Amino acid sequence: MQQPDGLPAEIDLSRPSAARVYDYFLGGAHNFDIDRQLAEQIATMTPNLAATMRAGREFLRRAVRALLDAGTDQFLDIGSGIPTVGNVHEVAQAANPKARVIYVDIDPVAVAHSRELLAGNEATGVIHADLRDPERILAEARKLGLLDFDRPLGILLAGVVHFVPDTDRPGDVLATLRAAAAPGSHLVISHSTFEDQPQEMLDAQRLSARTATEITLRSRAEITGYFGDWTILEPGVVHMELWRPDSPSEVTAEGQRFGAFGGVARNDRPAG
Ligand SMILES: C[S@@+](CC[C@H](N)C(=O)[O-])C[C@H]1O[C@@H](n2cnc3c(N)ncnc32)[C@H](O)[C@@H]1O
Numbered sequence: 001m002q003q004p005d006g007l008p009a010e011i012d013l014s015r016p017s018a019a020r021v022y023d024y025f026l027g028g029a030h031n032f033d034i035d036r037q038l039a040e041q042i043a044t045m046t047p048n049l050a051a052t053m054r055a056g057r058e059f060l061r062r063a064v065r066a067l068l069d070a071g072t073d074q075f076l077d078i079g080s081g082i083p084t085v086g087n088v089h090e091v092a093q094a095a096n097p098k099a100r101v102i103y104v105d106i107d108p109v110a111v112a113h114s115r116e117l118l119a120g121n122e123a124t125g126v127i128h129a130d131l132r133d134p135e136r137i138l139a140e141a142r143k144l145g146l147l148d149f150d151r152p153l154g155i156l157l158a159g160v161v162h163f164v165p166d167t168d169r170p171g172d173v174l175a176t177l178r179a180a181a182a183p184g185s186h187l188v189i190s191h192s193t194f195e196d197q198p199q200e201m202l203d204a205q206r207l208s209a210r211t212a213t214e215i216t217l218r219s220r221a222e223i224t225g226y227f228g229d230w231t232i233l234e235p236g237v238v239h240m241e242l243w244r245p246d247s248p249s250e251v252t253a254e255g256q257r258f259g260a261f262g263g264v265a266r267n268d269r270p271a272g
Contacts (some may be wrong), residue, residue: 010108011108011109012212013032013034014034015034015210015211015212016034016035016037016038016039016210016211017035017107017109017211017212017213018107018163018208018211018212018213018215019081019082019105019107019109019110020032020035020082020107020109021035021038021039021042021211022053022081022082022159023035023081023082023084024036024039025039025043025049025050025053025054026053026054026057026084027084028082028084030082030109030113038207038210038211041207042204042207045200045203045204045207046198046200046201046203046204048198048200048201048204048258048259049201049204049205049259051258052192052240052258052259052260053159055240055241055258055260056158056159056190056240056258056260056262057084057086058240058241058250059158059190059240059241059243059262060088060156060158060188060190061086061091062243062244062245062246063156063158063188063243063262063264064088064091064092064154064156064188065091065095066233066244066264067154067186067188067264068091068092068095068096068099070186070266071152071184072152072153072154072185072186073092073096073098073099073100074099074100074101074146074147074148074151074152074153074154075088075089075092075099075100075101075102075153075154075155075156076102076104076137076141076147076153076154076155076156077101077102077103077104077156077158078104078105078131078137078155078156078157078160078177079104079105079106079131079157079158079159079160079161079163080103080104080105080110080114080156081105081107081110081159082107082109082110082113082114083110083113083114083117087117088101088103088156089101089103089118089121089123089124093123098123099123100123100124100146100147101123101124101125102124102125102126102127102141102144102146102147103118103124103125103126103127104126104127104128104129104131104137104141105128105129106128106129106130106131106213108128111126111127111128114126123146124146125141125144125146127140127141127144131157131160131161131163131164131173132164132168132173134173134176134177134180135176137177138176138177138180149180149181149182150182151182151184152181152182152183152184152185152186152267153181153182153185153186154185154186154188155177155178155181155185155186155187155188156188157174157177157187157188157189157190157226158188158189158190158262159190159191159192159260161173161174161189161191161223161226162191162192162215162216162217162218163213163214163215163216164216165214165216166216170226171225171226174187174226174227174228175228178228178230178267181267182267182271183267183268183269183270183271184266184267185266185267186264186265186266186267187226187227187230187264187265187266187267188262188263188264189223189226189227189237189262189263189264190240190260190261190262190263191218191223191226191260191261191262192205192215192217192218192259192260193217193218193219193220193223193259193260193261194217194218194219195219195220195261196239197217197259201259202217205217205259220237220261223237223261223263224237224263227263227265228265229269230265230266230267230268230269231265231266231267231268232263232264232265233263233264233265233266236263237261237262237263238261238262238263239258239260239261239262240258240260240261240262241258243262243263243264
């Protein structure tokens, strides 16, 4: 496909990108025809997927607030996506102006827009990297010098681990990240599932095969396993809408049908 003027060659317009489709569903402007076509096809198959993406964003916001309440002031947000309203640094710095956030994404559009948005915000950084290479993410994060790995950290993996196929050993990726985090750190995960889902949702998720990053749907037990031996906080690994809703009225009848589980765990390993 011809690359329109002004677009860096690394932006692949021959197929939709998960980050850009997600941006479209959230009402963002950083997407192209090829992304919108896939998004529209998904929307006609199931209205639930758009709601899932919004519910995912809300889950992330509530989880970040919970971490801030627990005293966390530094975050590593992997698979952070294209910046939209209510980004992690906005939620975090509204509560604690000194909070530091490093964003990591594999998508060049997400990285370019994050850099643009964060120019001048000294407490934030952006890394272009692949979750499947956690050692590199940790090394780059250390190089930026923004996070103190000897203190509690919030590791955010919202809507991203399902892009790591079993052959790329997501369990090992998670173990590497957990091992780098000091006692008192938290891990936030939301992950697509096949459990309790109608067929149309499963069919719509399957369309991700058209993007560079296909989704692997997993069971609640598999997703729970990614927290390792960390203590899973109440209410557990649950449908995202059910994770500490701001008010009971926010929980809709479709809450079980949003196709993804969310959970938060804390590293209670003794120091030393
Ligand atoms: C569904 S979006 C989630 C965005 C954000 N975390 C949120 O919850 O609102 C998933 C993001 O993960 C990114 N992604 C997919 N595979 C990745 C990988 N292997 N490494 C890093 N990022 C990845 C995509 O580019 C996309 O921006």
